[in-house]
Amino acid sequence: MVFAIFKHIISAGPTLMLPIVIFIFAILLRLNIGKAIQSAVTMGAAFAGLKLIINFMATNLGPATKAMVTHLGIHLNIIDMGFGTLGAIGWSSPIVPLMVFSIFFVNILLLISNKTNTLSVDIWNYHHGLTIGALIFFESGNVLLSVGSAVCLEIFVFKLSDWAAPLVHNYFKIPSVTVPALHPLTNLPIAVPLNWIIDRIPVFNKIDFNMESLRKYFGVFGQPLMIGLILGLCIGLASGYDLYKAFGLGINMSTVMMLLPKVMQFFVEGLKPISAQAKKVTDKYFKGRKILIGLDPSILLGDPAVITTSLLMVPILLALAVILPNNNFLPFADLAALGYKVSLIVALTRGNIFRSLIISTIVFVPYFYFATWTAWLVTAVAQSVGLGSSIPSGMMISSFVGPTMPISFLVLKVFMGNIWLTLPILLITFIACWIFVEKKIMPNIHYDED
Numbered sequence: 001m002v003f004a005i006f007k008h009i010i011s012a013g014p015t016l017m018l019p020i021v022i023f024i025f026a027i028l029l030r031l032n033i034g035k036a037i038q039s040a041v042t043m044g045a046a047f048a049g050l051k052l053i054i055n056f057m058a059t060n061l062g063p064a065t066k067a068m069v070t071h072l073g074i075h076l077n078i079i080d081m082g083f084g085t086l087g088a089i090g091w092s093s094p095i096v097p098l099m100v101f102s103i104f105f106v107n108i109l110l111l112i113s114n115k116t117n118t119l120s121v122d123i124w125n126y127h128h129g130l131t132i133g134a135l136i137f138f139e140s141g142n143v144l145l146s147v148g149s150a151v152c153l154e155i156f157v158f159k160l161s162d163w164a165a166p167l168v169h170n171y172f173k174i175p176s177v178t179v180p181a182l183h184p185l186t187n188l189p190i191a192v193p194l195n196w197i198i199d200r201i202p203v204f205n206k207i208d209f210n211m212e213s214l215r216k217y218f219g220v221f222g223q224p225l226m227i228g229l230i231l232g233l234c235i236g237l238a239s240g241y242d243l244y245k246a247f248g249l250g251i252n253m254s255t256v257m258m259l260l261p262k263v264m265q266f267f268v269e270g271l272k273p274i275s276a277q278a279k280k281v282t283d284k285y286f287k288g289r290k291i292l293i294g295l296d297p298s299i300l301l302g303d304p305a306v307i308t309t310s311l312l313m314v315p316i317l318l319a320l321a322v323i324l325p326n327n328n329f330l331p332f333a334d335l336a337a338l339g340y341k342v343s344l345i346v347a348l349t350r351g352n353i354f355r356s357l358i359i360s361t362i363v364f365v366p367y368f369y370f371a372t373w374t375a376w377l378v379t380a381v382a383q384s385v386g387l388g389s390s391i392p393s394g395m396m397i398s399s400f401v402g403p404t405m406p407i408s409f410l411v412l413k414v415f416m417g418n419i420w421l422t423l424p425i426l427l428i429t430f431i432a433c434w435i436f437v438e439k440k441i442m443p444n445i446h447y448d449e450d
Helices: 002-011 014-028 033-072 083-091 096-112 123-140 143-170 188-198 211-222 224-238 243-285 304-323 333-348 353-384 406-416 419-444
Strands: 078-080 118-120 292-294 396-398
Touching: 014 033, 014 243, 033 224, 033 243, 033 304, 033 333, 078 333, 078 353, 083 123, 083 333, 083 353, 096 118, 096 123, 096 143, 118 123, 118 143, 123 143, 123 353, 123 406, 143 188, 143 292, 143 333, 143 406, 143 419, 188 333, 188 353, 188 406, 211 224, 211 304, 224 243, 224 304, 243 292, 243 304, 304 333, 304 353, 333 353, 353 396, 353 406, 406 419
Parallel strands: 078 396, 118 292
Antiparallel strands: none
16 A cells, blocks of 8 residues: 555656655755745756756657768667656566565665665656566566566666766755765766866867857857757758758757756746755754755756757767677767756766767767677566567567666676676675775865855
């Protein structure tokens, strides 16, 4: 009964959950009830507006990318069905209650023991751990292994969330918040070293192609509104649209570029009273410890450089699908949601679109092979939970999330292998990285002034 109610709330998605959880969190922080209600409703309304605009973008960009694939004559036998399909696999597993409450318990335990600063209120995005757990359960039937794999993955997420918080604060200007979802976080362990390498390559390290330089050198054509129009028009023409329809896609993309930053202003405005109160409480009771509210990564999509990078990555990923040897994975549905994947890469490069494109192109290469190698398992599990009717005949399915992501793929292989050998190696490696980052890197990273 309790889980049925919980699952019903979860099925409503983060738009319903966010204001409820934010209100409860504000009351626990002893924020004035009037301010708590106002903050919760403001953030809820802003988040709903954010989702509306993102869905509007996906509705327009999705058919265009499908038409582009057809127009270019790309034929591969593993189709990208999108993160929604993989999320449904995770939430459809018979052991979901055990996995969800185990993840939540571990998050609270790590928070209390000061091993993480992230309090995740983004329960929906547990689906990354749940999906891996569902795949392990389908293959092994072992409940302990399945729950352990889900919890293991989410522990990685909580620590990566801690380490990504300065990017969210400094670049996106959203204080006391992080994004405990694997799809924006998973690229950071590869992107950070790549960014460090580029910093040491002559000529390349001097190129800073950002929104400000676009405005400086291209005038009105460097404005986010015009960039959206131009990129939408180009994608439309590359998809075989006639000029009128391509221009319509350009107008819709410029609409997204204009509205997303405006909506994010309301979101940050609603967060400010809670952030200020949280600082007072932590200064008083936790010796200044910074508690981070873990929210859905949609809050990162209001930045024009993120949108621009994600649109430019669409043709790049389609080109990779064609030229990479032994690849059978065709990007499709998740092309409309690339903003999630590139958001923290853009933040890492401080909005440098040129560098973001180079890093994104490199980090996406393994995705194609991980998707090719695990599609048989994803397809089989999708069929077992009643999603088989959505799979095109003669095709297998995958996505840019699930076991296609490097960290998810690693955890899947560890828990499907000789667990007595692979798990200790994974844990020792992770703990070593944890200590190195906490001792050598994080002390040198500072938060900008609010």
